[in-house]
Amino acid sequence: MRKPNAKDVARAAGVSPATVDRVLNARGGVDVEKERCVFEWARRLGLDRNLKSRPTRLVRIGTLIGPESNPFYKRLSRAFARANQIFLPANVQCSVRFCNYLDASETVAHIARIEETCDAIIVVSPEHPSVSTALSSLARKKPLVAMITDLPDTGRLAYIGLDNRVAGRVAGDLMGRLLGRDGNEVVLITETNAMLALRERELGFRDVLAERHPDCRVVGVVETSDGKRGGELLREAVEERPKIVGVYVVSTGSRSIAAALAALGRSASTTVITHELTPARRTLLKTGAIDAIIDQNPELQAQTAVEFMAHHFGRLEAAPRPLTTPLTLFFRENC
Numbered sequence: 001m002r003k004p005n006a007k008d009v010a011r012a013a014g015v016s017p018a019t020v021d022r023v024l025n026a027r028g029g030v031d032v033e034k035e036r037c038v039f040e041w042a043r044r045l046g047l048d049r050n051l052k053s054r055p056t057r058l059v060r061i062g063t064l065i066g067p068e069s070n071p072f073y074k075r076l077s078r079a080f081a082r083a084n085q086i087f088l089p090a091n092v093q094c095s096v097r098f099c100n101y102l103d104a105s106e107t108v109a110h111i112a113r114i115e116e117t118c119d120a121i122i123v124v125s126p127e128h129p130s131v132s133t134a135l136s137s138l139a140r141k142k143p144l145v146a147m148i149t150d151l152p153d154t155g156r157l158a159y160i161g162l163d164n165r166v167a168g169r170v171a172g173d174l175m176g177r178l179l180g181r182d183g184n185e186v187v188l189i190t191e192t193n194a195m196l197a198l199r200e201r202e203l204g205f206r207d208v209l210a211e212r213h214p215d216c217r218v219v220g221v222v223e224t225s226d227g228k229r230g231g232e233l234l235r236e237a238v239e240e241r242p243k244i245v246g247v248y249v250v251s252t253g254s255r256s257i258a259a260a261l262a263a264l265g266r267s268a269s270t271t272v273i274t275h276e277l278t279p280a281r282r283t284l285l286k287t288g289a290i291d292a293i294i295d296q297n298p299e300l301q302a303q304t305a306v307e308f309m310a311h312h313f314g315r316l317e318a319a320p321r322p323l324t325t326p327l328t329l330f331f332r333e334n335c
Helices: 006-013 017-024 032-044 071-086 104-117 129-139 164-179 196-212 230-240 254-263 279-287 298-312
Strands: 059-065 092-098 120-123 144-147 158-160 184-190 216-223 244-249 271-275 292-295 328-330
Touching (some): 006 017, 006 032, 017 032, 059 071, 059 298, 071 092, 071 298, 092 104, 104 120, 104 129, 120 129, 129 144, 164 244, 164 271, 184 196, 184 230, 196 216, 216 230, 230 244, 230 254, 254 271, 254 279, 279 292
Parallel strands (some): 059 092, 059 120, 144 158, 184 216, 244 271, 271 292
Antiparallel strands (some): 292 328
């Protein structure tokens, strides 16, 4: 049996020998998808060449995330900047765009610009029909990865993030245990029901209460749209139903919620559980205004997303790490 050569790689990858030569000798000028195929088949066939040299062509990944005013997305943006440094040898780089993803037209416009300028997209978005249509169109041409919240009907290559149903179950079990056997009434505060991750958290929360803590009842779900009115809407809910003793903040708005409970004189008697260890929430946790935070580690998620893309484009030989990322529970004593 003879050793494989560049012509064998060209036949397997469906490209010309000249294209294989340009890729393997880092001369550039090759379409990113053809380059990926060449690297893939060179490895599969065991071509006796150094395939670990830094590729010439930059793979540009457009990353569309939530608004910059949200501390979680600021943290995620910094995480992508660090991931860019980690994967610099693979010549894969992410450019982050902040977006008011509750505005579907703005989100679609960002997607169109990314499609024009980038080789792939990583996106955090609710499931607006027009956004899903735009992403489905893009996914037929370029790799698409959903992050933080899944977009299963868009043709995306992968979802990277928490198992949000499990996260909701953790929150529900913790709420039931903290309220004790007497249970009583709980209200949920969410940003938008258009986001699958938040719906999954709510389902997990309700499921575990029904299974293990039947005396702990969800009596309402408040949708804030932007997170800013959470405190006002909670105050109205508590005034209407004084037996509310638990608040599950599924997404944003913890500061206004803590302020509302303080104004009502209910801080000590109300259990509050939320997500994402932002600086403001860390402070609220330390002062006892929040009882527990479920964090999803955006630093790990950003690194996983860039690693997945690098592997997809043939820039990394080793298989990427698991795409479902773990959660971490924070209390006052370990925040």
